[in-house]
Amino acid sequence: MxxxxxxxxxxxxxxxxxxxxxxxxxxxxxxxxxxxxxxxxxxxxxxxxxxxxxxxxxxxxxxxxxxxxxxxxxxxxxxxxxxxxxxxxxxxxxxxxxxxxxxxxxxxxxxxxxxxxxxxxxxxxxxxxxxxxxxxxxxxxxxxxxxxxxxxxxxxxxxxPVGAASALKMSYAGIVKGLAGIGSAMVVAATKAGAAEALRNELALSQPSILARLEIALPDMLPKAYRWVAEMREISGFLGPDHPASQIYEGFARWFEHLAEDVEGEAADAELIKAFAADAAKAKI
Amino acid sequence: MxxxxxxxxxxxxxxxxxxxxxxxxxxxxxxxxxxxxxxxxxxxxxxxxxxxxxxxxxxxxxxxxxxxxxxxxxxxxxxxxxxxxxxxxxxxxxxxxxxxxxxxxxxxxxxxxxxxxxxxxxxxxxxxxxxxxxxxxxxxxxxxxxxxxxxxxxxxxxxxPVGAASALKMSYAGIVKGLAGIGSAMVVAATKAGAAEALRNELALSQPSILARLEIALPDMLPKAYRWVAEMREISGFLGPDHPASQIYEGFARWFEHLAEDVEGEAADAELIKAFAADAAKAKI
The missing domain is CATH 3.40.50.720 (NAD(P)-binding Rossmann-like Domain)
Incomplete structure (x- = not known):
């Protein structure tokens, strides 16, 4: 029909x-x-x-x-x-x-x-x-x-009921996009401190599935970071203003806002993130 | 010698x-x-x-x-x-x-x-x-x-130089312990909204390696949450007070503080986290 x-x-x-x-x-x-x-x-x-x-x-x-x-x-x-x-x-x-x-x-x-x-x-x-x-x-x-x-x-x-599908969407995004958030923040900080290669090697040894995920998720995230800002604020709202974890997602909103500006501007952090993901992919060959 | x-x-x-x-x-x-x-x-x-x-x-x-x-x-x-x-x-x-x-x-x-x-x-x-x-x-x-x-x-x-080994430790913990932080926060919120099973099923389909990691990391984290509070504050300090991602780690400190109190007290959230991990393990058999 x-x-x-x-x-x-x-x-x-x-x-x-x-x-x-x-x-x-x-x-x-x-x-x-x-x-x-x-x-x-x-x-x-x-x-x-x-x-x-x-x-x-x-x-x-x-x-x-x-x-x-x-x-x-x-x-x-x-x-x-x-x-x-x-x-x-x-x-x-x-x-x-x-x-x-x-x-x-x-x-x-x-x-x-x-x-x-x-x-x-x-x-x-x-x-x-x-x-x-x-x-x-x-x-x-x-x-x-x-x-x-x-x-x-x-x-x-x-x-x-109404709310269950949105709760699923929020919690799934909170984990998967959150991992891209912590991964990108730590990769940039490790690279600036001269520890990127050591971080990549240790992840390859002890957390290979996390490294494999970051390799895909980090470059995929960069052009979308601007859209994720509002979504992270929704996840913070999903937890509620007084929830002990809501600050995490306010922090992600701020970090993705920074990355979105960086991508549009000099792309300093974006280049470090791309380099880490590219080197992780190369190391596997 | x-x-x-x-x-x-x-x-x-x-x-x-x-x-x-x-x-x-x-x-x-x-x-x-x-x-x-x-x-x-x-x-x-x-x-x-x-x-x-x-x-x-x-x-x-x-x-x-x-x-x-x-x-x-x-x-x-x-x-x-x-x-x-x-x-x-x-x-x-x-x-x-x-x-x-x-x-x-x-x-x-x-x-x-x-x-x-x-x-x-x-x-x-x-x-x-x-x-x-x-x-x-x-x-x-x-x-x-x-x-x-x-x-x-x-x-x-x-x-x-001095600093590289600590930067490695901070960035590795920031990713691996951070994943336990976002995973536990989202699992508790999804469970309270009636979406735990749907979340587990969707992760099993589209992000099986993240689900496998959470299954191990979440119950392992609970008795250590009290120690991770200070470590999350160190990671926030590693980024620096004005860094656009430092709020994420202040948020993790607060969340682990809550979980540590919960574990010592009525263990309401801790039980939801354990149940999610146990059900994820069962679903694989």
Whole structure:
């Protein structure tokens, strides 16, 4: 059965997901009002159809895929559209937001009487012919998103209420992206103190799997560091302001902010990080 | 050739190292003034000989193995003893202290005209018949410690000045102990949000080596968390107070402090951490 899916916004992840869905026969709508030429082209390449707000509100499923700081404002906008519809779409928040935020979004969408699903995406945007990232979903309406499996998405239902899928996303990112954070900070400091080679050798001997992970994760992290700043703040919020570990994630936000500025500027630390990863890869040959 | 090694203090690591040296024919001295019955017994079991300060100052090598916060005070005490000796012992700071601290200790020992070596121990205390942890040493006198290889210690010379061995120790601990920090914080938060099983399953699929590491590292960390508090503060100091990543390690100090209190108290978070690790181990069978 054909489905109409709206995806907001047509960013890197949103348009890659749209392409996967449209290649598998779904009609994919998005909002293109006031968007740049680059975005218009990306959306068209992904098979997305520009649509008015009314048409978006009448979709079967709406996927919210935006930077974490924009998730709540988008929910407000969607609720205002949906409240007027007779037939309500299922709204899925797929963003890297914390549990409190997603519960607020649930209330916002609920105020428009639409079924709401908590979602969390783990993995890279789907490449043509490649595998889908995992779309974790939770909440009482989670099953109504399972239909997206038929359109090429790897949908996985988390047995739990709204908040469970976001908690999974937060805790997974807190470990995997956190490891890139501590790894990059320590590699830069060790290199500046003349201990990079000794660190690489000791990790190769006693923690080879951590070294292998850093070799991939460190260069992969650098161009994304700017996006991880807000995500680390969400993880700090996931723990809560008085939690004894929240300062760790405030610290990661500050470190990734520094790295993002470094990457855009003289790339001094970025070069040390790349050199460590490259030398670790060479040492294995 | 027989050697006289002094080890201060006869703690868990110090006495295990002493046992290894004495079993291999070294004479191992320590200071037992004012120590508890437990310590006297541990020292005797390890083949350590209680000695007066004068005899300790006349050893061939003095190993300082104390909690990081005591390293500088011990150096002051040793310098006061050594300054009077004609033949100076080689003094090795083996502690988990940062580069600035070890440079201050170098100055203190240098004021007594004794050769100084920077050291860092990576690994567990040697068990009878088991392997030695790695004793990394750096600085111009590092080679004079290589003789300890003949007495069963795994001495590794880091090519670099005083500070390089400590930088290695700090950066290695910053990665390996930091991973236990983020892993434990996220496991507790995910469990409380009902996402522990989903987190374990996703890690098993996409990051199996990180999950395998957490399975071992998390239960191992709990009884040591109280000791890691000071070490995390040393790592923060290694980065420097204005460093954009130092807050991460201040955060780890606070988190390990919380876990240490939890372990001593109702062990609420400790039980969640143990359960996650145990279930991860079970899932593999």
């Amino acid at each position: 054909s489905k109409t899916i709206a995806i907001l916004a047509p960013g890197a992840m949103g348009s890659a997901v749209a392409r996967r869905l449209s290649e598998n026969g779904a009609r994919v709508l998005t909002s293109l009002k006031g968007r740049s030429e680059v975005t218009l082209k990306r959306a068209a390449d992904a098979g997305m159809v520009g649509a008015e707000d009314d048409a978006i509100a009448e979709s079967d499923i709406i996927l919210s895929i935006v930077p974490p700081g924009e998730a709540e404002a988008l929910a407000e906008r969607l609720a205002a559209l949906i409240v007027k519809c007779a037939k309500k779409p299922v709204v899925v928040d797929c963003n890297a937001v914390n549990v409190d935020t997603v519960r607020r979004i649930e209330e916002i969408i609920g105020s428009a009487q639409a079924p709401f699903v908590d979602g969390g995406i783990i993995g890279f945007p789907p490449q043509p012919g490649g595998k889908s990232p995992a779309f974790y979903v939770s909440g009482e309406h989670a099953k109504s998103v399972a239909v997206l499996k038929d359109f090429g998405l790897d949908v996985r239902i988390v047995d739990g | 027989s050697k006289t090694i002094a080890i201060l203090a006869p703690g868990a690591m110090g006495s295990a190292v002493a046992r290894r040296l004495s079993e291999n024919g070294a004479r191992v001295l320590t200071s037992l003034k004012g120590r508890s019955e437990v310590t006297l017994k541990r020292a005797a079991d390890a083949g350590m000989v209680g000695a007066e300060d004068d005899a300790i100052a006349e050893s061939d090598i003095i190993l300082s193995i104390v909690p990081p916060g005591e390293a500088e005070a011990l150096a002051e005490r040793l310098a006061a003893l050594i300054v009077k000796c004609a033949k100076k012992p080689v003094v090795v700071d083996c502690n988990a202290v940062n580069v600035d601290t070890v440079r201050r200790i170098e100055e203190i020992i240098g004021s007594a005209q004794a050769p100084f070596v920077d050291g860092g121990i990576i690994g567990f205390p040697p068990q009878p018949g088991g392997k030695s942890p790695a004793f990394y040493v750096s600085g111009e006198h590092a080679k004079s410690v290589a003789v300890l290889k003949d007495f069963g210690l795994d001495v590794r010379i880091v090519d670099g």
